[in-house]
Amino acid sequence: MAWVLRGLRDGVVTTRYPQRPDPYGTAFRAAVEVSTSPADTGGRVEPVCPTGAIASSDGHVELDRGRCILCGACVRVFPGTFSWATGSETASADRRALVVPSGLPETGETVERVRADLARRVRRLRRSVHVRHVDAGSDGSEEWEIQALLNPTYDVHRLGIFFTASPRHADVLLVTGAGARGMTGALRRTREAMPEPVVVVAVGTDAISGGLVRSTYATTGGLLDQLDVDVMVPGSPPPPFAVLHGILLALGRVPERLPGVPARP
């Protein structure tokens, strides 16, 4: 009885996202953005990044969010070129879209094809979706962020999203980690046990590119070569809002809008 009252004492703490933007998710520094007219002089920008996420040629600088671990080194050293972007909607269905600022324009048609294909596959699993997670060499924090989706602030049950123990019941596969070779077999078997259609979401920079761990004798440097990944959620780790956005994006329930990147025409 005491617990019933305790459960009521703080009212509703649950976010309205995605119906309304959430102030915490909107203010969170979940990505780095690059100025199209870099204002820093002197010094090469590439070496400042520990994961090789930065490339430049002829004064045009690009940053690959799929490699960025948000250490902030570039923002500290070249504040005229790099800055923090706020907003948690960092996920994308296209690996190339994670490269900012250019990434997209000329690939528009391909992107549309990818999205149309995804939409066709997920049509049947819109409102009741079961999720299975597999850790393939994470540092442990991604699991905390995914688990957080079940706490009352996110409460994904309200969106018809449920976590399931059995891959046979699952529609969405969330994968984390830099691709530990010891998990290759278990990951493949889990994926094969899932009934089609399946949507795969890579959660975290480690899962996309290996992050700082990269490719070692024990890791494959991300999971994109091991699985057909539909949506990538960068971040080290990505906050729960980013993970949630990634799942909803995969299900076609929210549009893609990368922080610091103008909306698509």
Added chain:
Amino acid sequence: MSTAAARDLHPAPTWREQVARRVAAGDRFAGLFATAEDDSSVRLSAALASARTVTLLDTTVPDRGSYPALTLLVPAAFWYDRAIHDLFGVVPEEHPRLDPLLLPLDEGDPPPRPGAPDRPGPLHPHERALQAHLAGDGMFTLPHGPVRSGVVEAVEFLIETPGEDIPHLRVRVHHKHRGLEKRFEELPIERGVLLAERVEGIASVAHALAFAHAVEDLGDIGVPPAAGLVRLVHAELERVANHLDVAMRLADAAALAVATARFGWHKERVLRLRSELCGSRYGRGVVTVGGVLAGLALPSAQAAAALDTIERDIAGDEHAAMATPSFLDRLRGTGLLPPDIAATHGALGPVGRASGAGEDVRTSRPYDAYQQLAVRPVDGHAAGDVQDRLRVRWAELHEAFRLARHAVALLTEYGEPLPLTELRVPVDVPDGRGVGWAEAPQGEVLYLVEVADGRLRRVAPRSASFHNLPLLHTVFAGDIFTDFPFIEASFGLSVAGVAL
């Protein structure tokens, strides 16, 4: 800040006697590290913790050679011997069970040998190198993992059982071995902190601190007092988040839905407070060698108010949980870790402290602001069951709030925002070897860092999770299947920090 370690070199058999003698004399066995010296030898370093320092005792073993297994004289070395066998190919002689632990290799596969200059190519775990499942009179093995129910890290438990009780348990962690020790060797010193933060992601701050302390020990670098206070605030909030995670998992195991939701909500608020203080929900990007990269991003009054509110809300739910009979019934007498085993093994952190052991390095070998702000010891809960481990965590959680509040108050004296000179000192690191430690929420984290030609030649992290996890073998006496989630949660460990 920390103390330089004494270094002696002995031939392996004498070395083992020496280590055993030191442990018998009261030193705590804190870890066994290895480094590939060159093509021809491997150096073993036993870390012994005494009153105010950590001493390293060294010996050298020929490459692919052998040494008398340390675990025969020092039982706590059981997993360390196995890990060294996997990664270096040297054989601990007469080891009672030399199963692969971190990396099951096929015959003929070269071990990765951290410390050696070469970069090994892909090594695929060889499942047949593992011991087969046990079968026998009425006994069967229940394999559980590496893909388990819930959102958890990959680990495999082999529960050997005649039916309901669990007389024997085996733990396999190799699935998520990431080869981090070799990866450290490719990084410049200042980037080592970033990888240390990812060794055990839920204890990022403690790992970054232990790494930084090792380098600071080597370079004899003292961090500014204000930086020490900032480090303390982040480290203590990490402790609060981890302890709340354990409480949440215990409540979940007992199917207390409201308690699970409440503790999950509190944990989320703590992670949000951490992100407001530094941009990261895990305190990443704060610690650097020589100090911190930034002060607290919230005004001190606001930070103090947030700490007060969250602690008050937690206390209400804590008292309710600790007065819920259906909850306590599951914790009491479950997963008993007898004090004598805890002491022999040198059990770390809350797991050790709930069984009367578990040195707290914030008190015994204080670093950063803990030299100024004393940690009050936790006492009175030494029966060693799941309930005691939770009680120790509650006491530590409130102490963490007290320390963080105190540090926030002291920080105002240095001005807001902190001037650059108070954040960090310039760093010049000579070649050599340093030892660093920090008290993570899981217990003592130890780092051995060796610098050569201004680069990281060898980094050997030892998480409290690695040291404590083998104790899981011993705590199932009389417990049954349904106790498993309680016992596992009560350890509060992370697999990432074990498998490296």
